[in-house]
Amino acid sequence: MGMVCTDLRLVMKLFDIVIVGGGGAGLYAAMEAMKTNPGLNVAVISKVYPNRSHTSAAQGGANAALANTAKDDTVELHIFDTIKGSDYLADQDAVEVLCSEAPKIIRELENMGTPWSRLDDKTIAQRPFGGAGRPRCCYCADKTGHTILQTLYEQCLRKGVQFFNEYFALDLALDGSRSKGLIALNIKTGRIEPFHARTVIFATGGYAKMYWNRSSNAAGNTGDGQAIAYRAGIPLKDMEFVQFHPTGLRKSGLLVTEGARGEGGYLVNTLGERFMSRYAPSKMELGPRDLVSRSLETEILEGRGFDSPAGKYLHLDLRHLGADLIKSRLPQIREMCMYFEGVDPIDEPIPVRPTAHYSMGGIDTDNFGRTAMGGVYAAGECGCVSVHGANRLGGNSLLDILVFGRIAGRAAAEEARGFNPAPITESELAEKEQELRSFMKPSGHYERYGTLREELGQTLAQNVGIFREASKISKGIGDIVALKERFEHVRVFDTSDVYNTNLIQVLELRNMLELAETVAAGALVREESRGSHTRTDFPVRDDENWHRHTTFTQEGGHPKLGFKPVTMGRYELQERTY
Numbered sequence: 001m002g003m004v005c006t007d008l009r010l011v012m013k014l015f016d017i018v019i020v021g022g023g024g025a026g027l028y029a030a031m032e033a034m035k036t037n038p039g040l041n042v043a044v045i046s047k048v049y050p051n052r053s054h055t056s057a058a059q060g061g062a063n064a065a066l067a068n069t070a071k072d073d074t075v076e077l078h079i080f081d082t083i084k085g086s087d088y089l090a091d092q093d094a095v096e097v098l099c100s101e102a103p104k105i106i107r108e109l110e111n112m113g114t115p116w117s118r119l120d121d122k123t124i125a126q127r128p129f130g131g132a133g134r135p136r137c138c139y140c141a142d143k144t145g146h147t148i149l150q151t152l153y154e155q156c157l158r159k160g161v162q163f164f165n166e167y168f169a170l171d172l173a174l175d176g177s178r179s180k181g182l183i184a185l186n187i188k189t190g191r192i193e194p195f196h197a198r199t200v201i202f203a204t205g206g207y208a209k210m211y212w213n214r215s216s217n218a219a220g221n222t223g224d225g226q227a228i229a230y231r232a233g234i235p236l237k238d239m240e241f242v243q244f245h246p247t248g249l250r251k252s253g254l255l256v257t258e259g260a261r262g263e264g265g266y267l268v269n270t271l272g273e274r275f276m277s278r279y280a281p282s283k284m285e286l287g288p289r290d291l292v293s294r295s296l297e298t299e300i301l302e303g304r305g306f307d308s309p310a311g312k313y314l315h316l317d318l319r320h321l322g323a324d325l326i327k328s329r330l331p332q333i334r335e336m337c338m339y340f341e342g343v344d345p346i347d348e349p350i351p352v353r354p355t356a357h358y359s360m361g362g363i364d365t366d367n368f369g370r371t372a373m374g375g376v377y378a379a380g381e382c383g384c385v386s387v388h389g390a391n392r393l394g395g396n397s398l399l400d401i402l403v404f405g406r407i408a409g410r411a412a413a414e415e416a417r418g419f420n421p422a423p424i425t426e427s428e429l430a431e432k433e434q435e436l437r438s439f440m441k442p443s444g445h446y447e448r449y450g451t452l453r454e455e456l457g458q459t460l461a462q463n464v465g466i467f468r469e470a471s472k473i474s475k476g477i478g479d480i481v482a483l484k485e486r487f488e489h490v491r492v493f494d495t496s497d498v499y500n501t502n503l504i505q506v507l508e509l510r511n512m513l514e515l516a517e518t519v520a521a522g523a524l525v526r527e528e529s530r531g532s533h534t535r536t537d538f539p540v541r542d543d544e545n546w547h548r549h550t551t552f553t554q555e556g557g558h559p560k561l562g563f564k565p566v567t568m569g570r571y572e573l574q575e576r577t578y
């Protein structure tokens with residue numbers, strides 16, 4: 001661990017906006033803030049190089065009712081599909097913003113140079129996606145997130161956004177209940193550095209990596225921003241809703257995009273049946289994710305899955321699509337299957353099983369990204385505005401991070417100068433340094449990070465996974481609390497300053513443990529089945545008691561539960577069938 005930073009440039013500098021996260025949400029927010037007021041001092045801090053953020057892994061695409069592929073598509077249909085997909089838990093005013101901004105934002109990206117795939121008439125191509133009534137998912141082959149992120153990064157550099165890459169945000173610096181900015185660890189040097197800021201925007205992505213190797217997420221999707229906000233007293237919302245994607249690769253959990261089914265792929269069991277005919281006779285493989293994941297899990301539980309040392313699985317068959325289509329529209333999928341499973345989808349079916357994929361829950365925000373703390377905003381997967389409710393539709397998250405990243409960037413740019421935070425002091429930095437150093441002390445510190453992380457992933461998958469019930473969830477909560485106690489004895493064995501990845505992993509584990517407790521607490525209290533949250537002991541959606549959001553605030557180190565009403569609009573509650 002290095003010295004506390006005495007670099008006066010940083011200590012003295014007051015940023016107008018510090019954005020934590022260089023994914024799609026963070027970069028859109030940064031670009032929009034500079035556009036709103038080019039005179040602002042805007043910084044992005046990111047624990048990985050921005051282009052390596054999880055957004056770059058998004059394959060399938062982003063939804064917008066452009067009506068290029070299906071001429072009769074409309075924004076209204078997109079709104080309805082999203083609300084229905086959310087199992088009526090989404091806030092309808094926020095969904096309206098999401099879907100009506102969608103066509104504009106896709107065209108805006110096109111004008112900046114995103115190379116969208118094209119139809120024969122040269123308009124932007126759109127593919128069918130799960131839970132959508134029309135083909136409205138705009139894509140760049142199967143590398144959509146990557147191309148969007150490159151486009152945004154170029155624009156940010158051009159507009160003068162300052163990048164602090166390989167910085168790990170530790171905590172908000174607080175003045176009573178107000179934010180003064182952030183305290184971060186410079187990963188390259190091991191120094192603790194202050195980011196004195198009028199406003200902070202969290203754009204740190206999701207928390208589904210807590211399911212560890214049963215997750216499609218990047219190693220860094222550990223919910224850091226949500227945990228920082230939670231520790232600072234900012235409420236989280238709807239944390240129990242974790243989306244499982246139906247088609248993760250059998251061994252690694254890596255994702256095979258819904259686009260593979262959008263292009264016409266079949267799901268098949270050991271009997272050779274397209275089993276989705278049992279669960280979603282009209283939408284078949286393109287049912288919403290919660291339903292398709294439950295269907296795969298049921299096939300496995302009822303003995304119609306294939307067996308392997310890596311666990312039970314089913315087949316995703318693309319062979320009938322032909323080599324040309326697979327090579328042109330799903331090249332990355334083919335490469336991943338060959339590399340990670342030794343299977344070429346042109347010749348063989350792909351072995352798949354459900355994988356933890358997306359966090360519907362996150363930092364509670366209003367429609368402008370504002371949180372309960374003045375000057376602190378959140379956008380993207382780490383926020384919960386909420387447009388996805390109990391279940392996100394494929395292609396709506398890239399859209400969410402762009403639309404609400406932009407809105408939060410603009411709101412912070414307009415409001416920043418109204419905040420005049422007190423300075424961050426040397427003693428606050430020294431205290432943080434002490435805290436990190438304490439992990440390196442040998443006495444009383446013997447637990448290994450890898451063991452705790454593995455056990456956390458296992459208990460979550462077994463007890464707070466796709467199918468949940470009270471006794472299992474309670475077991476999960478017991479395990480998480482025990483892991484939190486053991487974490488007190490965790491040891492960072494690497495004591496060096498430079499690129500101390502062991503220290504970073506321990507800090508990420510702390511964040512995951514805190515959030516896992518909220519996920520399990522929400523899962524236990526919500527005695528109904530809605531969207532991704534399926535209680536075998538409460539199999540029916542209970543609108544009378546549970547048509548409301550859950551909120552979580554940290555009190556005495558544990559989550560305190562609260563509730564918030566759902567904002568309704570044009571669409572009344574209906575039964576959800578596909």
Ligand SMILES: Cc1cc2nc3c(=O)[nH]c(=O)nc-3n(C[C@H](O)[C@H](O)[C@H](O)COP(=O)(O)OP(=O)(O)OC[C@H]3O[C@@H](n4cnc5c(N)ncnc54)[C@H](O)[C@@H]3O)c2cc1C
Nearest residue numbers: 021022023024025047055060061169205380381395397398
């Ligand atoms: C494999 C995969 C495929 C997907 N495909 C699609 C798709 O086709 N369509 C769709 O709509 N959605 C898709 N999604 C979901 C979507 O990609 C994500 O929800 C979205 O990209 C999240 O963007 P974000 O900007 O919120 O966060 P991310 O892109 O995850 O970025 C988070 C950023 O925060 C930074 N960060 C985190 N913690 C810290 C910290 N402590 N200190 C400093 N920096 C920090 C990271 O460095 C990173 O820059 C997919 C997700 C996965 C995992």
